[in-house]
Amino acid sequence: FLISFLLFQxxxxxxxxxxxxxxxxxLRDATIIMLATSAFLFEGFICVLxxxxxxxxGVTIGFLFSAFSEKRHPSDKNRLRASFIPLIVAVMALEGTxxxxxxxxxxxxxxxxxxxxxxxxLQSNMALPVELPEQRHWFLSIFPLPVDVQAGSLEAGDxxxxxxxxxxxxxxxxxxxxxxxxxxxxxxxxxxxxxxENTSYLAxxxxxxxxxxxxxxxxxxxxxxxxxxxxxxxxxxxxxxxxMQRYAVERSGDYFIDAVFARGITYE
Numbered sequence: 001f002l003i004s005f006l007l008f009q010x011x012x013x014x015x016x017x018x019x020x021x022x023x024x025x026x027l028r029d030a031t032i033i034m035l036a037t038s039a040f041l042f043e044g045f046i047c048v049l050x051x052x053x054x055x056x057x058g059v060t061i062g063f064l065f066s067a068f069s070e071k072r073h074p075s076d077k078n079r080l081r082a083s084f085i086p087l088i089v090a091v092m093a094l095e096g097t098x099x100x101x102x103x104x105x106x107x108x109x110x111x112x113x114x115x116x117x118x119x120x121x122l123q124s125n126m127a128l129p130v131e132l133p134e135q136r137h138w139f140l141s142i143f144p145l146p147v148d149v150q151a152g153s154l155e156a157g158d159x160x161x162x163x164x165x166x167x168x169x170x171x172x173x174x175x176x177x178x179x180x181x182x183x184x185x186x187x188x189x190x191x192x193x194x195x196x197e198n199t200s201y202l203a204x205x206x207x208x209x210x211x212x213x214x215x216x217x218x219x220x221x222x223x224x225x226x227x228x229x230x231x232x233x234x235x236x237x238x239x240x241x242x243x244m245q246r247y248a249v250e251r252s253g254d255y256f257i258d259a260v261f262a263r264g265i266t267y268e
Contacts, residue, residue, distance in 0.1 A: 044168035096236030207232035
């Protein structure tokens with residue numbers, strides 16, 4: 001909001017420029033500033049991408065309000081009605097600052113598929129060394145894959161380790177971390193895991209708690225597999241990051257089903 005306000009107040013406005021051109025010029029200037037300052041503020045490119053859509057939405061609402069006010073109330077006195085915008089922004093910005101101003105953070109996502117294999121084959125696939133393919137859903141491709149995966153077992157108590165290297169600004173400001181997933185229990189009907197350590201860049205966005213995989217044998221020899229991922233939303237506001245993170249976790253569930261469980265097995 002402050003970036004938007006300062007740009008609107010101090011960037012020279014060419015004479016005889018319509019609201020639409022001023023709006024587009026503002027978006028251009030704001031985008032340049034956000035991309036440039038992120039390098040100095042040590043904010044990664046992912047954070048910039050997350051921030052820009054909600055910023056564009058706020059600016060769009062502000063410009064629509066301003067244009068409507070100018071048409072109906074051309075006097076400067078009536079234009080002061082726009083002063084309500086900072087108040088609205090301030091109230092909305094309180095979300096997440098305290099438990100009383102926060103929405104529910106705990107979430108879970110379940111992805112269910114029917115695979116052309118029995119439970120023994122699927123669990124055998126889970127015990128193989130993990131190789132994560134580069135080709136992913138376009139949204140997931142924003143996030144770096146682990147540089148090293150130590151996983152290739154399916155025994156209770158085993159810990160799978162993923163090592164991440166995240167270059168916050170393309171090639172510099174490097175953050176390294178690990179993600180440790182412990183296998184809590186294994187049976188013919190389910191595999192339960194929990195996250196015991198997460199120092200990777202992902203911890204800034206999600207508090208991943210663990211997973212539950214259930215297997216249900218079908219009469220035709222196929223198996224219904226359900227993968228449930230439990231996580232806490234770390235980012236606010238909920239109306240923006242809630243759906244975004246749920247979408248990301250859903251796509252991640254599909255990705256891991258294909259890479260870890262299926263391994264070439266057809267499913268629907």
